[in-house]
Structure formats: C-alpha cells, structure tokens
Amino acid sequence: MYETLEDIRADIDRRLVRAAKDRKSPMHTPVVATADADLRVMVLREFDAGKRLLRFHTDLRSPKARTIGEGAPVGVLLYDKGQKIQVRCRGEGRIEHDTPAVQAAWDAGTNFARRCYLGDGPGALSDMPTSGLPDWAEGIQPTDEQVMPARDNFAILLVEVRSFDWLYLAHTGHMRAQFDGEEGRWVAP
Numbered sequence: 001m002y003e004t005l006e007d008i009r010a011d012i013d014r015r016l017v018r019a020a021k022d023r024k025s026p027m028h029t030p031v032v033a034t035a036d037a038d039l040r041v042m043v044l045r046e047f048d049a050g051k052r053l054l055r056f057h058t059d060l061r062s063p064k065a066r067t068i069g070e071g072a073p074v075g076v077l078l079y080d081k082g083q084k085i086q087v088r089c090r091g092e093g094r095i096e097h098d099t100p101a102v103q104a105a106w107d108a109g110t111n112f113a114r115r116c117y118l119g120d121g122p123g124a125l126s127d128m129p130t131s132g133l134p135d136w137a138e139g140i141q142p143t144d145e146q147v148m149p150a151r152d153n154f155a156i157l158l159v160e161v162r163s164f165d166w167l168y169l170a171h172t173g174h175m176r177a178q179f180d181g182e183e184g185r186w187v188a189p
Ligand SMILES: Cc1cc2nc3c(=O)[nH]c(=O)nc-3n(C[C@H](O)[C@H](O)[C@H](O)COP(=O)(O)O)c2cc1C
Pocket: 029, 038, 039, 040, 041, 042, 043, 044, 056, 057, 058, 059, 062, 063, 064, 065, 122, 123
C-alpha cells in the first residue's frame, strides 16, 4: 500500500488530520521541539492539510511561547507504535494571542479547559507542590465570568510545516521518504 511517494504524502496528511481529531490516536500528543534544544509533549488540536499548518494551544507566559514568539524553527515528532510509523515535521512556528484564530479556539473550549490558564504561568516557582491554580478554582468548572481573566494567558502555537520525514519500520524492509513541501524523495532509513 506504500508504493509511491504520492501514497506516502497522502498517508502523512491522513495521519495528522486524524491525530488532531482522535484523542485515542497515538499521534494525538506529539513532542514539540524548539531551537533551544527543549522538548515537550503537546496536544495536537488541528492539522490543516492544505496549508500544512499544525495548531496547538498553550500559555502565553510559557517559556516556549517566549522562545518561539513571532517566528522561530519548530520540530514536531509523532510516532504510531502499533503501525510502526514515525513522522517528523520541521517548520516555522509562531505564537498568536489576539487573532481571530485564537478567539475561535478559545470559544470552542469548555470552562474546565479554560481554567488551566487561570493560575500561575508555567514554570512559576512555588514553595510547595502546586497545580498553580487559585484555591477556589481547584476541582470545579468555573463560570464564564470566573474564567474570563484566563483569556489573557491563552495563546495558540501555529507551525507551518516546510518538510516531512516519514519512516516505516517493516520486517520486510524499512521504508523512508522525505518531502520538502510537496516535492518528495526516497531515502535510506
Ligand atoms: C499528555 C500531555 C499533554 C500536554 N499538552 C499540552 C498542550 O497542549 N499545551 C501546552 O502548552 N502544554 C502541554 N503539556 C505540558 C507541556 O509538556 C509542558 O510541560 C508545558 O507546556 C511547559 O512547557 P515549556 O516550559 O516548554 O513552555 C502537556 C503535557 C502532557 C504530558
């Protein structure tokens, strides 16, 4: 079934679209790398195949948001253990905070999810183990009014993918392909 570069390119798009939509997909929580050699797991929220654009949600105060800012290299690593397929994406990331896309993402969330952006910023120091949330917000679904201040901290990370690397571990022989935009080539695994 993986016979042509077109098959592989289509497979990448299908997997990324599904990874965003399906919480059970092994690719739903990829590793996102920044150029400062830091890595973290994030939930993939959307893949727009036409624009080759990945969307993640994050806290504007987080170190990665500062590192990426208005534009910086970002890598995204996804692995499906069952199907033995690794997809590596490299591209240009940017943090958005006050665009219509951010508002749409915020509006689509629940107050329970929005609550995560109410507390101390990621990495804030504490004298004791902490969730970072104010005491009153622990374990509850806040009201629209209570959650309003969290909007200031909510941001999206968009990654415009420039190149994909696809690797299939098969006992009949591994396969690997790379794509710069839509232009593909076979390479040794
Ligand atoms: C399963 C899982 C999902 C996560 N999803 C997100 C996410 O969608 N957005 C996010 O900013 N951090 C997410 N995190 C937390 C990050 O891995 C990281 O700890 C945090 O964002 C701080 O990263 P930074 O210090 O590099 O900014 C998730 C962690 C795990 C384990």
